[in-house]
Amino acid sequence: xxxxxxxxxxxxxxxxxxxxxxxxxxxxxxxxxxxxxxxxxxxxxxxxxxxxxxxxxxxxxxxxxxxxxxxxxxxxxxxxxxxxxxxxxxxxxxxxxxxxxxxxxxxxxxxxxxxxxxxxxxxxxxxxxxxxxxxxxxxxxxxxxxxxxxxxxxxxxxxxxxxxxxxxxxxxxxxxxxxxxxxxxxxxxxxxxxxxxxxxxxxxxxxxxxxxxxxxxxxxxxxxxxxxxxxxxxxxxxxxxxxxxxxxxxxxxxxxxxxxxxxxxxxxxxxxxxxxxxxxxxxxxxxxxxxxxxxxxxxxxxxxxxxxxxxxxxxxxxxxxxxxxxxxxxxxxxxxxxxxxx
Amino acid sequence: xxxxxxxxxxxxxxxxxxxxxxxxxxxxxxxxxxxxxxxxxxxxxxxxxxxxxxxxxxxxxxxxxxxxxxxxxxxxxxxxxxxxxxxxxxxxxxxxxxxxxxxxxxxxxxxxxxxxxxxxxxxxxxxxxxxxxxxxxxxxxxxxxxxxxxxxxxxxxxxxxxxxxxxxxxxxxxxxxxxxxxxxxxxxxxxxxxxxxxxxxxxxxxxxxxxxxxxxxxxxxxxxxxxxxxxxxxxxxxxxxxxxxxxxxxxxxxxxxxxxxxxxxxxxxxxxxxxxxxxxxxxxxxxxxxxxxxxxxxxxxxxxxxxxxxxxxxxxxxxxxxxxxxxxxxxxxxxxxxxxxx
DNA sequence: GATTAGCACTCGTTGTTTGTGAGTGCTAAC
DNA sequence: GTTAGCACTCACAAACAACGAGTGCTAATC
Numbered sequence: 001x002x003x004x005x006x007x008x009x010x011x012x013x014x015x016x017x018x019x020x021x022x023x024x025x026x027x028x029x030x031x032x033x034x035x036x037x038x039x040x041x042x043x044x045x046x047x048x049x050x051x052x053x054x055x056x057x058x059x060x061x062x063x064x065x066x067x068x069x070x071x072x073x074x075x076x077x078x079x080x081x082x083x084x085x086x087x088x089x090x091x092x093x094x095x096x097x098x099x100x101x102x103x104x105x106x107x108x109x110x111x112x113x114x115x116x117x118x119x120x121x122x123x124x125x126x127x128x129x130x131x132x133x134x135x136x137x138x139x140x141x142x143x144x145x146x147x148x149x150x151x152x153x154x155x156x157x158x159x160x161x162x163x164x165x166x167x168x169x170x171x172x173x174x175x176x177x178x179x180x181x182x183x184x185x186x187x188x189x190x191x192x193x194x195x196x197x198x199x200x201x202x203x204x205x206x207x208x209x210x211x212x213x214x215x216x217x218x219x220x221x222x223x224x225x226x227x228x229x230x231x232x233x234x235x236x237x238x239x240x241x242x243x244x245x246x247x248x249x250x251x252x253x254x255x256x257x258x259x260x261x262x263x264x265x266x267x268x269x270x271x272x273x274x275x276x277x278x279x280x281x282x283x284x285x286x287x288x289x290x291x292x293x294x295x296x297x298x299x300x301x302x303x304x305x306x307x308x309x310x311x312x313x314x315x316x317x318x319x320x321x322x323x324x325x326x327x328x329x330x331x332x333x334x335x336x337x338x339x340x341x342x
Numbered sequence: 343x344x345x346x347x348x349x350x351x352x353x354x355x356x357x358x359x360x361x362x363x364x365x366x367x368x369x370x371x372x373x374x375x376x377x378x379x380x381x382x383x384x385x386x387x388x389x390x391x392x393x394x395x396x397x398x399x400x401x402x403x404x405x406x407x408x409x410x411x412x413x414x415x416x417x418x419x420x421x422x423x424x425x426x427x428x429x430x431x432x433x434x435x436x437x438x439x440x441x442x443x444x445x446x447x448x449x450x451x452x453x454x455x456x457x458x459x460x461x462x463x464x465x466x467x468x469x470x471x472x473x474x475x476x477x478x479x480x481x482x483x484x485x486x487x488x489x490x491x492x493x494x495x496x497x498x499x500x501x502x503x504x505x506x507x508x509x510x511x512x513x514x515x516x517x518x519x520x521x522x523x524x525x526x527x528x529x530x531x532x533x534x535x536x537x538x539x540x541x542x543x544x545x546x547x548x549x550x551x552x553x554x555x556x557x558x559x560x561x562x563x564x565x566x567x568x569x570x571x572x573x574x575x576x577x578x579x580x581x582x583x584x585x586x587x588x589x590x591x592x593x594x595x596x597x598x599x600x601x602x603x604x605x606x607x608x609x610x611x612x613x614x615x616x617x618x619x620x621x622x623x624x625x626x627x628x629x630x631x632x633x634x635x636x637x638x639x640x641x642x643x644x645x646x647x648x649x650x651x652x653x654x655x656x657x658x659x660x661x662x663x664x665x666x667x668x669x670x671x672x673x674x675x676x677x678x679x680x681x682x683x684x
Numbered sequence: 685g686a687t688t689a690g691c692a693c694t695c696g697t698t699g700t701t702t703g704t705g706a707g708t709g710c711t712a713a714c
Numbered sequence: 715g716t717t718a719g720c721a722c723t724c725a726c727a728a729a730c731a732a733c734g735a736g737t738g739c740t741a742a743t744c
Binding site for chain 4: 691701702705
């Protein structure tokens, strides 16, 4: 347990360092208004904090910088979520005022706003298909052998896939099947489409349609959601380049490469637990972002977690501000999304 | 007009510099097998070439590097398209063997291959809607006030937009309109949809449908293609970070920011003229890529230019190799795309 | 006993100097 | 016309000193 004064000093150091990216020394700390001890006292405390692993020294005669553990302590015990500035509030208000966009646009916009307001990179995981249901299935033949299958969900999302029409299946048959499926599958959650297809529809289809086995395989392919990739929205990827700690091109390359790998991002920000989560430096597990912190917040609808919004920045991140923002947005986002689930 | 020997030397310098990114001196040149003059002679020639503006000297006692004008001369007069390596050929062959993907996937894949084989950034402009025609129009109501309008083209592309249903228009009416439109607009080029909508359909619609004015406005919105953004495909954006001339993070940031602006890319690679085009350094006009060269090749179908493939790299680019590749791919691409226009 | 002034010490940063070597331009010999 | 030779230039790297921000420790002070 840290003493009052140690907390004060740790807090001040992190505060300074977040602002300047320079190691902070005892003398400059003692000049801050909120610290009323001499540099010598501060030095003693700093030595103790270093021994506890909360601070580290780049080299002997430099100031101290927070260690990952230091940031962790700060986040867990010292920090309060920042209140939103009036500017932030007004940006968010105008975002929430928009009632026209379709869901994907809303999510993309949310990502843009996050990266715009923070100058970090935002990663947003769009709503899970969860209770997304099938609204309409359509097959449009393009020529004799190809057709495009289209799925419309109740959230307004449209997915499509090109399929090859098996030899010897006349267009008429396909239409019959599609009509049947539309009747049977309307309002069925996407998640259950495949199982329902086999358990209930398969047999019935056999009665009406010739060669339905091929069609079944085809439909399975159509219903296999490629959602995983599509749920990831990125914004402000190049913002890291603004941070002084990423002057090194090689480090940056690894990060940018990582950001273009949707499946990895997916794993990174999939909600492990509800609420706001902070992963500092090596806590992320990925070497490429060992100097980054990732803050994520889940958002829910009707008590179910359906997605995540996240910010990736240097470990020297404005935690309070970012967490304030994420907290606010994650709570408001469902109200905008809500109408798609009416 | 350059003498034989000047050409030989200029060619050698560019060749060397492309490989090493280091200024090349007279001594190292004279050691090349293909140059049989003494360093002194070479120096004299280099001085002349510099006077002509084809070479420049970073500083007095360094070797020479090609100027933009030097590259230009090289591209226009000295260089031959590189023959494709067996590796390149095999990659391309397996690409062209794929007959299943839908068009967007083909284009995206082409971009990936280009960036993969060159280690530069590839920018591809997908086929123009040009003779893309409407295959099917569909409106799926989501709830009382919203619907999603879907357009399917003969190329298998699916576009969709969320629309608000005007008050007092019953679902039945909408269905009627959609059926009418499907009859009238099938196989009409997307480009002409809007004009046709007004010139021919508008009046007729008035006869059958109440409140058709609102619907017209709505449909106009739907038919306004947002294609411009969607036609751009990027790959290997972070490859620039591998080039030694882009060690500087600030330069890189400008380029990466540029690459995320679809409209600017659009303008950059829209085909001005048929065939392969090389824009070197400042010839691009954009400050952010003043140290880059952009090589583009148009591809055509039935004599009409329908799109562009391009490579963005440092001015010190492997012109011969890249142009060989682009030439090959731009000629082959239409054969894969062809079936969508059958 | 906690705090602080004082001081010697460390070490990265900055600026200067000094070689070093790759490369040049020029001149004179071939 | 070509080339050998040579003096010269200049970026780059190493070596070095001065600087100063910052430290740890000790002893005086509150």
